Amino acid sequence: MAEQTTTIVIFGASGDLTTKKLAPALADLYAKGRLAPEVQIVGVARSEMNAQEFSASFYDGFGPAAHFPPAPETWQDFSRRIHCCYGDVLAPDGLDGLERTLAAVESPDKPANRLYYLALAPSLFAPAALAMGRAGYQQENGCWRRLVVEKPFGIDLNTAMELNRVIHSVFAEHQVYRIDHYLGKETVQNLLVFRFANAIFEPLWSRNYIDNIQITVAESVSIADRAAYYDNAGVLRDMFQSHLLQLLAVVAMEPPSTFEADTLRNEKVKVLESVRRIPSQDAAACVVQGQYDGYLDEPGVPPGSRTPTYAALRLDVDNWRWQGVPFYLRSGKALTNKRTEVLIQFRRPPHLIFPQGPSGDITSNTLSICLQPNEGVHLEFQAKAPDSTLDLRPVNLEFNYEDSFGGQEIPDAYERLLLDALNGDASLFIRSDEIEQSWSIIDPLIHGLSQPPTRPPEIYDPGTEGPYAADDFLARDGRAWLGKCIGG
Ligand code: BG6
Secondary structure, three states: OOOOEEEEEEEOOOOHHHHHHHHHHHHHHHHOOOOOOOOEEEEEEOOOOOHHHHHHHHHHHOOHHHOOOOOHHHHHHHHOOEEEEEOOOOOOOOOHHHHHHHHHHOOOOOOEEEEEEEOOOHHHHHHHHHHHHHOOOOOOOOOOEEEEEOOOOOOOHHHHHHHHHHHHOOOOHHHEEEOOHHHHOHHHHHHHHHHHOOOOOHHHOOOOOEEEEEEEEEOOOOOOOOHHHHHHHHHHHHHHHHHHHHHHHHHHOOOOOOOOHHHHHHHHHHHHHHEOOOOHHHHHHHEEEEEEOOHHHOOOOOOOOOOOOEEEEEEEEOOOOOOOOEEEEEEEOOEOOOEEEEEEEEOOOOOOOOOOOOOOOOOOOEEEEEEEOOOEEEEEEEEEOOOOOOOEEEEEEEEEHHHHOOOOOOOOHHHHHHHHHHHOOOOOOEOHHHHHHHHHHHHHHHHHHOOOOOOOOEEEOOOEOOOOHHHHHHHOOOOOOOOOOOOO
């Protein structure tokens, strides 16, 4: 077979995602020698954009790991691969410019694989797939064609199913790579390694030893200028349907038989299927909602908006491994700090032979998996304080990425995901049935919470841990939030 080349086509070349994430990730991959030698990058934008402007974001993307500033010969070689053209997936001849550019940059003698990246407004995902279908862009003819679709994938179960239907009318499922950038995070992948490359945790990883699991994705940022998107989404669509449920799936899944895309995703789908659905009429009692004080003053937020910027909820996984172990999930904006952590709280010793210390109760063991920042794993257990009576204190066994890997840079999630999509490895991408399962968990909650006379979200002060009701929510189960990771 003739040697193949690869073309990366980015729809939405002038957007934030391309400038802030895709261009730096591609620059880094190029600097590390991980892109195919003959790679070409074509940006498609609806706005007027010249090649120089487009390539500037790649130049700026040469971060420290990619040796900023790039050597002149490196930049010369890389920049000649960067092209851009006008394109509009809504216009009848909207892809003509792209067609001409592809004809100019792809050699007629070497078949070119193509990765199409939809870095577009979500309302354009379906029109883009259809426009590509009309142009025959999905046809493989001896080389591969892949489509990367960003989040949000639909705004509820029906729209996600419809988007899957439209995409499948053009591309086969094996050609579709749905992004959840959390799966590209080094530490989320490490969770899989932690669970499945170590034999000591697996026997403990069940209802027999675990009391509850807490997943926290806290952010210190507000919604800033994203009201147009965020006010319609809210935290349940923006964070829970995607990132938090993916974290839950990785923590709770059964060990897959191989580290291959479909075996891995089959196990994630099984867990999501086992999550007990909360009917809409129970949503108000099962979810704590909050809104940070000042949200209504953010530019573009409609007066009186009830969009939650914080939520906490409990999910139960109805299978043998997890029966009776609550999974508490919480996420919010404008909180004390940025922190993503999975905390496993083990059961208390069944019988205590030691007197309780002055601090009162003996805490049970906790395993904290700190996903960002200060990436690491900490196991807290009890130890006897020296030179005293039997005074027990919690101490930590620690693993820190920074210390253990000599300050090695943690690559951005997009770098890993782009590389995987180029290599045809879909393990860290979401399959159509996974998306639909996640929506079927979140949809009834959103529906139930939007029904009057549901209480509006509790207002919380920015820079705090969120609404007080979230603490009461766990106290009702006789538990407390136990964040152990240090935020940034
Ligand atoms: C995005 C959400 O998917 O993830 C944003 O739309 C959120 O609202 C972001 O801020 C968080 O990602 P990270 O990588 O900064 O934790």
